[in-house]
Amino acid sequence: MATLEQQRAQDAWNKCAHYTKEHVNLAKGLPALIMNSGLMQVLAFCHEKGGANEKVAEDLRTWLSQRFNSVLKDPGFESMMESLMKTQSADYQAITAEAFAWLRWMRQMAAARVN
Numbered sequence: 001m002a003t004l005e006q007q008r009a010q011d012a013w014n015k016c017a018h019y020t021k022e023h024v025n026l027a028k029g030l031p032a033l034i035m036n037s038g039l040m041q042v043l044a045f046c047h048e049k050g051g052a053n054e055k056v057a058e059d060l061r062t063w064l065s066q067r068f069n070s071v072l073k074d075p076g077f078e079s080m081m082e083s084l085m086k087t088q089s090a091d092y093q094a095i096t097a098e099a100f101a102w103l104r105w106m107r108q109m110a111a112a113r114v115n
Helices: 004-018 023-039 039-049 051-067 077-086 089-113
Strands: none
Touching: 004 023, 004 051, 004 077, 023 039, 023 051, 023 089, 039 051, 039 077, 039 089, 051 077, 051 089
């Protein structure tokens, strides 16, 4: 059975297969944006921007909904936002921590795959 780190790595590797340099730059910048503004604000920003922003955010939402299926049942933007607004503080912090952990892998995998 794969460790959680291996699962994150595999998921990031699979999802970044069709990324471009733009996606890589976005993945590299998302952790700082989340740290400064918060997860929900960044998800809303990416959705509003669309394009590559939304694709990276969608991949993140999909991972988070798999990891926290009891709280985040649907990776769709509106459903995810509604669920995040209703989560307990401890769950929200755990979800944000998981976003950082997955993005660490995505930053590395996307940069390695896209030249």
